[in-house]
Amino acid sequence: MLPTGTAKGPGKWKRGTDMKIAVDIDSTLHHHWDVVSDVSQRRFGVRLPYDEQLTWGFTRLRQEQLDVCVRESHSDARIMAGVPYAGAVEAVAEWHAHGHFVQVLSHPSASCRRATAAWLEAIGLPFDDLQCPERRVEMCVREGIQLLIDDSPLSIAGALEHGIAAATLVHPWNEEVCDEEDVICARDWHQLAQLLAPVLGAPVAAGR
Numbered sequence: 001m002l003p004t005g006t007a008k009g010p011g012k013w014k015r016g017t018d019m020k021i022a023v024d025i026d027s028t029l030h031h032h033w034d035v036v037s038d039v040s041q042r043r044f045g046v047r048l049p050y051d052e053q054l055t056w057g058f059t060r061l062r063q064e065q066l067d068v069c070v071r072e073s074h075s076d077a078r079i080m081a082g083v084p085y086a087g088a089v090e091a092v093a094e095w096h097a098h099g100h101f102v103q104v105l106s107h108p109s110a111s112c113r114r115a116t117a118a119w120l121e122a123i124g125l126p127f128d129d130l131q132c133p134e135r136r137v138e139m140c141v142r143e144g145i146q147l148l149i150d151d152s153p154l155s156i157a158g159a160l161e162h163g164i165a166a167a168t169l170v171h172p173w174n175e176e177v178c179d180e181e182d183v184i185c186a187r188d189w190h191q192l193a194q195l196l197a198p199v200l201g202a203p204v205a206a207g208r
């Protein structure tokens with residue numbers, strides 16, 4: 001079920017029926033960036049334009065300011081206010097119904113675990129496990145994850161290094177890794193579901 005051969009894209013993958021899939025939340029299941037920018041604006045008067053975030057690092061905030069923003073963006077209220085990207089819940093539900101193991105990866109703070117589980121239930125996203133690992137690639141290796149869906153260029157590179165297939169929504173901060181690495185990149189969840197259909201063997205949720 002792992003990628004074989006050298007061709008780029010899903011065509012080189014064998015079709016799986018019981019794969020272990022890990023799915024990131026922030027900037028993967030919902031548009032987390034605007035939440036962070038909103039906190040930054042309110043707290044520090046610093047806007048963080050999405051289109052200008054071309055690297056993984058934050059350049060407009062000091063580390064302690066960033067820590068505040070990231071922590072506040074994961075308050076219970078903000079987690080529960082998250083709106084999933086169109087098609088995300090439907091796609092993951094299809095995979096889950098198809099027999100794939102779905103592991104959701106949350107922010108590495110035990111304090112947000114309960115709210116995150118409540119949010120997943122509220123939006124109707126089925127999953128088998130919820131983890132909040134500090135080192136998510138290591139956890140994926142340990143858990144035998146075969147496909148990681150995550151927007152972080154660091155996570156993508158780490159997954160590929162360990163032979164884990166990687167997929168992501170395209171964001172300004174990961175366009176480069178999409179260009180250079182052997183990773184499935186999609187503009188939205190509808191396209192992501194289509195691109196992964198040959199890999200996961202789940203029907204494409206057309207028209208959603």
Ligand SMILES: [Mg+2]
Pocket residue numbers: 024025026027028150151152
């Ligand atoms: Mg993320």
